[in-house]
Amino acid sequence: MLLAFAVFPLYLFGIWKRLFLYAGLALQVVYIASRGISFERLPLVGAHDTLTFLSASIVLLSIPFGWLLKRDYLFNVSVSIMAAVFTAFALISKQHSSPLPPVLKIIWFELHVVLAFLSYALFGIAAILGYLYLKEKNSLVEGLQYRAVLIGYCFFSLSMIFGGIWAYLAWGTYWLWTPKELWTSILWLFYSLYLHARLKQWWMGKPSAVLGIIGFGVVLFTYLGVSLLMKSSHAF
Amino acid sequence: MFRYIIEFFMSLRTSIWLIWGIIAVLFAGAFIMPVRQEFQAIHAQPLFDWLREQPLGITWWLWGAIGLLVLLTINTLFCSVESVIKKRRVTQWLLLISPQIIHIGFLFILLAHLLSSIGGFKGTAIAREGTILRMPNDVSLQVEKINISIDPSGYIRNWSVDIGYMADDGIFKADRIMPNKPSIRDGMGVYVKDIQPYPFKAIMLEISREPGAAWALIGGILFALGTIALIMLKMKREG
Numbered sequence: 082m083l084l085a086f087a088v089f090p091l092y093l094f095g096i097w098k099r100l101f102l103y104a105g106l107a108l109q110v111v112y113i114a115s116r117g118i119s120f121e122r123l124p125l126v127g128a129h130d131t132l133t134f135l136s137a138s139i140v141l142l143s144i145p146f147g148w149l150l151k152r153d154y155l156f157n158v159s160v161s162i163m164a165a166v167f168t169a170f171a172l173i174s175k176q177h178s179s180p181l182p183p184v185l186k187i188i189w190f191e192l193h194v195v196l197a198f199l200s201y202a203l204f205g206i207a208a209i210l211g212y213l214y215l216k217e218k219n220s221l222v223e224g225l226q227y228r229a230v231l232i233g234y235c236f237f238s239l240s241m242i243f244g245g246i247w248a249y250l251a252w253g254t255y256w257l258w259t260p261k262e263l264w265t266s267i268l269w270l271f272y273s274l275y276l277h278a279r280l281k282q283w284w285m286g287k288p289s290a291v292l293g294i295i296g297f298g299v300v301l302f303t304y305l306g307v308s309l310l311m312k313s314s315h316a317f
Numbered sequence: 318m319f320r321y322i323i324e325f326f327m328s329l330r331t332s333i334w335l336i337w338g339i340i341a342v343l344f345a346g347a348f349i350m351p352v353r354q355e356f357q358a359i360h361a362q363p364l365f366d367w368l369r370e371q372p373l374g375i376t377w378w379l380w381g382a383i384g385l386l387v388l389l390t391i392n393t394l395f396c397s398v399e400s401v402i403k404k405r406r407v408t409q410w411l412l413l414i415s416p417q418i419i420h421i422g423f424l425f426i427l428l429a430h431l432l433s434s435i436g437g438f439k440g441t442a443i444a445r446e447g448t449i450l451r452m453p454n455d456v457s458l459q460v461e462k463i464n465i466s467i468d469p470s471g472y473i474r475n476w477s478v479d480i481g482y483m484a485d486d487g488i489f490k491a492d493r494i495m496p497n498k499p500s501i502r503d504g505m506g507v508y509v510k511d512i513q514p515y516p517f518k519a520i521m522l523e524i525s526r527e528p529g530a531a532w533a534l535i536g537g538i539l540f541a542l543g544t545i546a547l548i549m550l551k552m553k554r555e556g
Contacts (some may be wrong), residue, residue: 179472180472183475184496184497186496187496231551234544235544238541238544245533245537246534246537249527250497250499251497252510253439253506253523254439254527255429255529255530255533256433258359259350260347260350263343263350264347266343267343270339271340274333277336281330284333
C-alpha cells in the first residue's frame with residue numbers, strides 16, 4: 082500500500098520534471114503486478130484497482146504522444162494532473178481483496194476489462210489534446226487527437242465484443258438492457274459520431290477538439306457515475 | 318422526390334444527424350430506465366413482446382432508437398455502396414474496403430439484436446440434485462450432481478453441475494455445466510445463474526435461446542478485423 086501512496090506525489094512532481102512521472106509509472110506498475118501476484122488474479126476488480134490501472138495507462142500511453150509533440154510542457158502538465166487525480170481517487174477507494182468469482186476467471190473477461198481501460202486512457206489523452214488544440218491551435222495536435230480517438234475506439238469496440246462473448250458464455254446473453262450497457266452504447270456512438278463528423282470539413286479543428294473533450298466527460302460518467310450511482314452488472 | 322430520398326440516405330450529414338438522434342434518445346432512456354420498475358422485467362421475454370405490453374410513456378425512447386437505427390441501417394448501406402463505386406479505382410483497395418467491413422460488421426450486430434428481440438427465449442427454474450425439468454423443445458433435463466468447492470474463508474472457489482438430457486428410455490446425453498461453460502443443445506443454452514451450498518445444494522438454472530448470437534459473433538469479428546485493418550493501413554500510410 083505504501084507503494085500506491087508514493088505514486089501520487091511522484092505524479093505531482095511530474096508537473097515539474099517528466100522523470101518523476103515515469104518514476105511514478107514504474108512504481109504503479111510494480112504495485113499493480115504485486116497485487117496481481119498476491120491475489121493470483123487480474124488486479125482489475127473494483128474502483129481502487131481500475132482507477133490505479135487507468136492512471137498508469139494514461140501515463141504509459143501518453144509517452145508516444147509526448148514524443149511526437151516534442152515534449153510539450155502543457156501536455157506533460159495535463160497528463161501529470163490527470164494521472165495524479167485518478168491515483169488520488171484510487172487511494173481513497175475501497176480495495177477488493179477477495180478471490181475472483183469463478184465466472185470472472187476467463188480470458189474474455191480479462192480482455193474486456195483491460196481493453197476498456199486502455200480505451201478510457203486514450204480518450205483521456207484525446208481530451209488533453211483537445212484542450213491543447215484550443216489553447217495552441219496547432220493542427221498537429223488535432224491530428225494526434227484523432228489518432229488517440231481512433232485507436233481508443235478500436236480498443237473500446239474490441240472490449241465490447243469480448244464482453245459480449247463472455248456474457249454469452251456466462252449468462253446466456255451477449256446484451257443486457259441495464260444503465261451501464263446503455264451508457265456504453267452512448268459512449269460508443271459518441272466516438273462513432275466523432276470519427277464520422279471529422280470526415281466533414283466543418284467539423285475539423287475546434288468542433289472536433291470540443292467533441293474530444295466532451296467525450297471524456299461521457300467516459301467518466303459511464304465508468305464512475307453509472308457504476309457508483311446506478312444498479313448494474315458493473316456496479317462497484 | 319425519389320432522387321431526394323436517395324440523396325438523403327447517401328449523405329454523411331444524414332449519418333451524423335442520425336447518430337446524434339440515437340444518442341439523444343438513448344440519453345433520455347438512460348434516465349428513464351433506472352427509475353421505472355417495469356424495466357426490471359425487460360429480460361424476461363423477447364424485447365418486442367415486452368415493448369408491446371408496456372406503456373408508450375416509458376418506452377418511447379426505445380421505439381425512437383429502433384426507428385432511427387432502421388434509418389441508419391439504410392444510410393449505412395447506401396453510403397457503403399456509394400463509397401465503393403466512387404473509389405473503386407484507388408490502388409489501396411484494402412483501405413477502401415476496411416471501413417465497409419466495419420459497416421457490415423455493425424449491420425450484422427444490428428441483425429443479431431433484431432433476431433434476439435423477436436425470437437429470444439428465457440426461462441428460469443430452481444433445482445436440486447435429482448430434479449427433472451421439461452425444456453421448451455420437449456426434451457427433459459435431469460440435474461444429477463451439484464459439485465461445489467468452497468475455500469476456508471467461505472468463498473465458492475469453483476463449481477460444476479452434472480446434467481443429463483432424457484428421453485422416454487432414460488438419459489441419452491450427459492453434460493457438465495461449469496463457470497463460463499454452459500450446456501448448449503439444439504440452440505438452447507442451459508446456464509447456472511446462481512448456486513447455493515447451504516442448507517442443501519441448490520441451483521438456479523436458466524434456459525435461454527439467443528437466435529442472434531451467431532450473427533453477433535460474425536458481426537463482432539468483421540467489425541474487429543475492419544477496425545484493426547483500418548488502423549494498420551492508416552499507420553502504414555502515414556509512416
